[in-house]
Amino acid sequence: MEIKVESFELDHTKVEAPYVREAGKIETPKGDVIQKYDLRLLQPNEGVVPTGAMHTLEHLLAGYLRERINNIVDISPMGCRTGFYLIVVGSPDVAEVKTALIDSLRKVIKTDEVPATTAKECGNYRDHSLFGAKEYAQEVLNGFKE
């Protein structure tokens, strides 16, 4: 059996970031829907978020997106560092997710603190950059306005 990975099928040269896209859906045997979204912040193979900024965005979005979207399973950085994957039980509209992302990035710009940045709470607490997170959040917001 050939295994297909949705994100490997995507032509990354054809997308235009920033964007929010549905990136797969699973229906459980009991009929619940689990939906995955591609929250693309930067243009693939052109921009990249540095690890410290990406890590800080991860910590901040973990809280901010959960304030806006119910039943979030996970929000994880992509290995290529051009965006995040969001996994939700249920299937909120792409427009709803996009608005939640934009509002969350606006909050990033206004925050003075990063949650869970001790050795007890984080796997690499030394590698954070709130300055970088704010700079990239602003760049993404500018991209959404265009």
Ligand SMILES: [Zn+2]
């Ligand atoms: Zn961490």
